[in-house]
Amino acid sequence: MSNSLSIEQQARAAKAYVLQELRKTSAGQQILDDVDFFERLDMNFITVFAIFAELYGYRHDCLDQLVDLITMCGTSWQARAPELRDLDKARELDPEWYMSNKMLGGVCYVKQYGKDFEGIKARIPYFQELGLTYLHLMPLFLAPKPFSDGGYAVSSYRDVDPELGDINQLKELATELRKAGISLVLDLVFNHTSNEHRWAKKAAEGDPEHSAMYWVFPDRNVPSAFERCTREIFPDDHPGSFIQLADGRYIWSTFYHFQWDLNYSNPTVFRSMAAEMLFLANLGVDFFRMDAVAFMWKQMNTDCENLPEVHKLLRAFNALCRIAAPSVLFKSEAIVHPDFVVQYIDRYECQLSYNPLQMALTWEALATRDASMLSQAIERRHNITRGCAWVNYVRSHDDIGWTFSDEDAKELGKDGGSHRKFLNAFFVNRHPGSFARGVPFQDNPRTGDCRISGTTASLAGLESMQGHAIDRILLAYSIAMSTGGIPLIYLGDEVGQLNDYSYLNDQSKMDDSRWVNRPSYPEQRYHERHDESTIPGQIYKGMKHLIALRKSTEELAGGRAVGFFTGNETVLGYQRPGTGSTVLCLCNFSDYGQWVGRDRFMGLPPSARDLVTGYDVALREGIELKPHQFVWLRY
Secondary structure (H helix, E strand, O other): OOOOOOHHHHHHHHHHHHHHHHOOOHHHHHHHHOHHHHHHHHHHHHHHHHHHHHHHOOOOOHHHHHHHHHHHHHHHHHHOOHHHHHHHHHHHHOOOHHHOOOOOEEEEOHHHHHOOHHHHHHOHHHHHHHOOOEEEEOOOEEOOOOOOHHHOOOOEEEEEOOOOOOHHHHHHHHHHHHHOOOEEEEEEEOOEEEOOOHHHHHHHOOOHHHHOOEOEEOOOHHHHHHHOOOOOOOOOOOOOOEEEOOOOOEEEOOOOOOEEEEOOOOHHHHHHHHHHHHHHHOOOOOEEEEEOHHHOOOOOOOOOOOOHHHHHHHHHHHHHHHHHOOOOEEEEOOOOOHHHHHHHEOOOOEOEEEOHHHHHHHHHHHHHOOOHHHHHHHHHHOOOOOOOEEEEEOOOOOOEOOOOOHHHHHHOOOOHHHHHHHHHHHHOOOOOOOOOOOEEEEEEOOOOEEEEEOOHHHHHOOOOOOOOHHHHHHHHHHHHHHOOOEEEEEOOHHHOOOOOHHHHHOOOOOOOHHHHHOOOOOHHHHHOOOOOOOHHHHHHHHHHHHHHHHHOOHHHOOOOOEEOOOOOOOEEEEEEEOOOOEEEEEEEOOOOOEEEOHHHHOOOOOEEEEOOOOOEEEHHHOEEEOOOOEEEEEO
16 A cells, blocks of 8 residues: 555555455445445445554555455344344434433343343343443353353354353343343453464464464464563463463463464454454444453563553454444443553543543542542543443452552552552451451462452451441442443442352362352342342342432432542542533541531532432531531532
């Protein structure tokens, strides 16, 4: 491709070539005759071409690869069901539909929560009772047994775990969820496949075409050069970033030894993964959780994380969806330094992103009874690009890592390393007076480094039966519900599900403590959810109240939160501005009553309505908050 031409000129020439090649076959001409497809292609072609040319333009077959890519998109669009095309058009007319304050997410494992797809389908009435509009079903595709990294070692993107059902039942479930007003969210594992994927098996056999889809080297020389800069992710599994194959070759394996990294410097990998993505989109998937995106591109003499090419790949995949599955959106999973997390949030890249910093600092504030770091994060790092939203969560299927910035901590007089060691000790009950009953993950007694596993209830003190546990749970969820974006409930939290230690008796799980916070459906707790004399009933009542308030409070729509300095380090404050009114949220992280002086409210009206209690509050007199109390003050 000539560098003497502008990118627009190159794109026009490339598009003419692609159209010419498509017209050579009746199938290609049929694709071009589809007016909707042609308009979407016209609008998004330059994005796909520019990125494709930048990443693969050095190859002699670049344009032919592009022809194959566009042909695949056209074929996928033609296979898209009429009801999904109708949904595409409806969401194009309301492009920020997912920013609504009525959005509420839930997440679960199919096997643990419903046993199989039919079991999840049977729970749809409960999801509606709770108010869900978004359901993330954790990895459910075919994966190695018994070791699968919780399903993130994918052996096929078109076959599901047979214990859950089949691909047609998954499609039926997506349809039923859509009828109930619930969007389906699935993981798309872009960075790697399992070693049992058909591509990997061919690579292991030495097939050159499939070997080129992975990072495979004949000896240790190049892997050793890469490993001078890369970090070990799961050192308990294997050292470095590579493992040795049976034939003596070395293959890149960032995570577990049975997860092999794909080589995106090969356009065949890009095209192949795009095909898998669009196949799943046509099942009725509304959101893709983009797993481990930070690791997708490799470059010598870097740590091979968060490289610029990763963002180009995400933009290209996003543009393909705009062409062939326009209503599908992306959610980034980048549990990295806050400076890098925000780089993935863009309406042309990932419209949604997990908010790991807010999650981690909510627990930090509960442990320290000091909201300073959380307040700083909301003030400094919360606001993101218009049209994008955080997914705010209290806990996930995974572990908790303390991803705050050391520079941010230093401003508040805290040493990052020492503070992480304190938090690790506190949440695994190695600190005097801890209410938490977490379990260490990837524990290193020598350095004190580890990450934390545990359910919300066990981490908040319900397992240890220490006071204020229910209040801590509701306080944490009140923040997720009110800071903007989409709040996400790990299903079971709403009835106070505790840690499940049975994983210690399962040889395939016993070395992965994250299974402690992936328990099975707590049938008795759900049975008690309407009985307010029980602990599950009290938690459920509080959660339902929060959900109802959120859905009726328009100020909580969108993604903007504005910091509010309370003058009391134990009390978090932030505002949610609306069109005609503002909601001021105050959260007391102390085990004791706390006071916010009247001087903090001098610029506000004399009184406000607390949406949580329904009472009017005289702001000019100051506010006294009970232990772990939160208020949502509308003025």
